[in-house]
Amino acid sequence: MTTSPHVITETPRPAGRREWAGLAALALPALLASLELTVTHLALPAIGRDLGASSTELLWIVDVYAFLLAGSLITMGAWGDRIGRRRLLLIGAAGYGAASALAAYAPDPGTLIAARALMGVAGSTLMPSALALAAAMFPVPRQRAVAIGALVASVSAGTAIGPLAGGWLLDRFWWGSGFLIAVPVMALLLAAAPPLLPEHRGGGTARLDPLSALLSLGAVLPAVYGLKRIAAEGPGPVPLAAVAASVALGALFARRQRRLADPFLDLGLFRDRAFSAGVVTLGLGIFVLWGSNYAIAQCLQLVHGLSPLEAGLWTAPSAAGVIAGSTLAPRLARRIRPAVVIAAGLAVSAAGYALLAFSGGGLAPLVAGAVVVSAGLGPMMTLATDIVIGAAPPDRAGAASAVSTTAPQLGGALGVAVLGSVITAVYRASMPAGVAPAARDTLAAAVSAAEALPPDAASALLAVAREAYVRGFQVTAAVSAVLMAGVALLVAAVLRRTPAA
Structure with missing residues (x-):
């Protein structure tokens, strides 16, 4: 219901x-x-x-x-x-x-x-x-x-x-x-x-179902673990098995919720198009955001040679972009349908990713593109969360809030894993055959290998490795631009009847 x-x-x-x-x-x-x-x-x-x-x-x-x-x-x-x-x-x-x-x-x-x-x-x-x-x-x-x-x-x-x-x-x-x-x-x-x-408080009983609690933990924790390991080490038997176990436990969790009179999570909420669309939009939006933030952090430190603190300071403007977008969105949603505001924001983020795709890895366009991406995703983060919570009955507000928080966590972990793997694949394919095997693995490995080489050889290796990494980053930015444009069209179609506040 x-x-x-x-x-x-x-x-x-x-x-x-x-x-x-x-x-x-x-x-x-x-x-x-x-x-x-x-x-x-x-x-x-x-x-x-x-x-x-x-x-x-x-x-x-x-x-x-x-x-x-x-x-x-x-x-x-x-x-x-x-x-x-x-x-x-x-x-x-x-x-x-x-x-x-x-x-x-x-x-x-x-x-x-x-x-x-x-x-x-x-x-x-x-x-x-x-x-x-x-x-x-x-x-x-x-x-x-x-x-x-x-x-x-x-x-x-x-x-x-x-x-x-x-x-x-x-x-x-x-x-x-x-x-x-x-x-x-x-x-x-x-x-x-x-x-x-x-x-x-809601209208549920004061007791929690221990088996549902364990199944919900088992449905999420192995997925996050497996996706993070895939992002760090590439696909392997252990992380893939963790993701498969997560899917199986998630199916058991859903089956149990349908049988409980007072379930942890009312799966009927997902029959509401606004609720489901909001959850999917949150997951996909954070998918590209976390994936690109991971890549940008690597780019700032390993391509531009910044310290972790300096890299953190250069990412602060993108946080300001989220703040601006998330605080402006409710004002716009008073007169304009949320679907239009969210879709317009996603279109802006797609333009930001297009800028990153053609930036060439330069510091100024990198930061500028990140700010545009964040400003465009800010309205989505606010209004999609509001739609998810508003679509739930008051006695299920806590569970709906948990879903609106879990979806970005899973989407973000998946984004780091998938987009990070794409960057790694392009990087390895772009490295010349004569480069040492260790340096062909990742940019971080190439930076470590360069420390043991003479200055000229180190400079040549770093130039090739950094160019290969930037090429992979540009591919993922282009993929993210297309994905955000597609999600913008999906939101405009599915949520078009959601009225302005």
């Missing part, structure tokens, strides 16, 4: 000062989510040096957080519908702050990995709760779109602030200071939430 967001039985009450102040509190976990991940990447060299972490342990310090965050989202969304979204937000905030403090003072890599795992589970409560509370606090469609746009902008602001805050802290303090950022932020949320955020 689905509920249309456009069939209103009574006039909703517009949000007042308390709700807008509460939105500021909800922006805190959204801001922290992306800021923390940026700081973690910057801290990895110091962690490896001070804790003696191996390359595998460093990889798990980053990945275990993403794996458990993505795998727990659906469970936490369903739990919030049952016990209350504010209560779940407070539980998650307290857990996240405590786990962050544990990570900051971890004495060894194993403890840090365990703390990061706890941070991932606690972090999975934050965005579904924030989005579900925003939907309940702002029942007027145009206000709800503005609220969701503010949360999307907060996530992007964390991406822009992360390199600055992380770089400043890591230059002056030890690596654990980056994790301690979360402690005062979560403390402020714990203090502000009770007076500012009303409690909302």
Whole structure:
């Protein structure tokens, strides 16, 4: 059973000062989510040096957080519908702050990995709760779109602030200071939430189905693991088996939901064209965004020779593009149908990818193209999320919010894997036959190989390798441009009857 967001039985009450102040509190976990991940990447060299972490342990310090965050989202969304979204937000905030403090003072890599795992589970409560509370606090469609746009902008602001805050802290303090950022932020949320955020819960029972929780984790976690390994190492038996296991467990999860009287996820929601189109649009939009962001980060560091901090600073303008697009979109959607706004934004992002495809790898066009792409995808991120949440009944808002958060996680992981594999394939095909086998594998391997060569030979190898990488990047940018143009047409057709707010 689905509920249309456009069939209103009574006039909703517009949000007042308390709700807008509460939105500021909800922006805190959204801001922290992306800021923390940026700081973690910057801290990895110091962690490896001070804790003696191996390359595998460093990889798990980053990945275990993403794996458990993505795998727990659906469970936490369903739990919030049952016990209350504010209560779940407070539980998650307290857990996240405590786990962050544990990570900051971890004495060894194993403890840090365990703390990061706890941070991932606690972090999975934050965005579904924030989005579900925003939907309940702002029942007027145009206000709800503005609220969701503010949360999307907060996530992007964390991406822009992360390199600055992380770089400043890591230059002056030890690596654990980056994790301690979360402690005062979560403390402020714990203090502000009770007076500012009303409690909302769905109509489900207070019990969760443990088997559904395990199946939802099994349906998402192996997929994220397998896709990340494919992106890093190429297709192999283990990552392909993980993806296949994810598909099988996902089918079992869906089968169980159809049999439950009070399911984790009401699969009937997907019969609503607006809900399904919003989920697919979010997944495909983040597919190209994460894939291109991964490639751009590699290009800035390995082609242009920038440090990780410098590369992070050069990506800050693209975060500003998302902020601009996501905050402008709700204003436009008051007078123009959301389908038109989203499709126009996707067309802009397609133009940005076309610019990247013909940029030649230069720094200025690279940054400019990334800004255009981000500005075009910002409206999609806000309005598609709003459509997904608005299409769900109020008692399923937490589960719908979890779906709107899980779809980008899976789409992004798939984008890094697929587009990264395309770049690698083009790179290897473009390298001359006489180049050493190690340098033919990846650009990073070529950069490492060049360090052992005489200056002239190193320069020649780097020139060839960087040109091959840029060629692969241009191919993926062209593919992304075509894909975004196609999604724009799909959105315009499927969501054309969704009215303006």
